[in-house]
Amino acid sequence: MSLYRDVTNKPWDQVGLPDGIENRPVFAVSNERLALTVFMIIASVIFSLLLVSYYIRMGIGDWVPMSIPTQVWANTTLLILSSVCLQSAVVFSRKQSTISVVSRAGLSFGIGGLLAVAFVVGQYQVWGLLTETGQGVRSNPANSFFYLLTSVHVAHLLGGLWVWSKSAISLIQGSTSEHFRQTINLCAIYWHFLLAVWIGLFFVLANT
Template identity: 35%
Template sequence: MTFALVFLAIIMATVIGWLLRQSLNTQPWDAKDPLENQPGRGVINADPAKVGLIAFIAVVTSLFALFLSAYLMRMQLGDWRPLAEPDLLWLNTAILVLASVAFQVTRGAASRDQPLTLKVGLVVGGVCTTLFLLGQLAAWQQLHASGYFMTGNPANAFFYLLTALHGLHLLGGMWVWGRTTMRLLTGADAQSVRLSVELCTVYWHYLLLVWIGLFALLLST
């Protein structure tokens, strides 16, 4: 559980540290005109959707950290036989990096109000992500064909489970991507989808990081 504990300690330390800062040097019992106070003390200077996404990312981090903790604990038992990860995963990783780059470009285009780059970037990002997901399915098939069944060994089971979990989170992102792209293609202007694009970009970068972490762990064990 050390792995999960470290992650949670970081998250909790951040949260509690931030909250403590709100409480220091305050005399809550003093009545004051709010204009005399620092305006919005304790409000994060961001759209609520962004704060919501960051909170969601913390939850997903906790989920993956716990799965990885389980992975590391289960690995120490005698019956663990590591599986040979298919080379295809390297290609998939490259495609996911491309998706992330495309989203980054899209984000820039949205803030600079460049509708064409925005549309192209968004479509490329979505296509790359779809390719990545198909690539993951192909990797599953390769493993299955080589006899690495889910019930064969806990290492196999964890491989399928973790990749499926990561894929499902990407699919969730694709739903938001789909809605944003539809809005854009049906005539919405760049300004109105800017927030969605920004949120997608952050989420994709995050899931890329998660994948790189997972992939590194799978390769090294």
């Protein structure tokens, strides 16, 4: 393993260019891909800490499990479809030489993002619905956590949508940059990650 070899060698013994004339990054991925991976790890830490807090707070005694509105299921479906669309965009983009707004990759990318927007709107509606039925944010710690977890998740998705919208706008404006291929790829990875997080959160919220 080269990383192991790197950190165990004796640098004072070696003079010269050990790797030839090429410089050698630690990971054979683009900088953007590595940064996204690190960011997803950070986001995982955030959600893990929220879940740890959730379970600790749950044990205190005033916890009343909440009934999840059915619309959350519909929202989940939207997010799954959104992820599927972005994955299709990745697959199509590999087959297409140029990506434009009317290409399959471009269309899938656009629809995927719009479905994510619909998910955000749907979550907002769920919050309204809960508040109307007396299950506001203060009503019970279980409800408080529902608002907290969903809003932090939505905040992460909005960050992804900000990147998506920038690319979507330049696609609409007719740009066919090679850069889109990577953006589509990275957006898809991030979408899948947030879908996995959401399914995990939903499972916990619905079962406790």
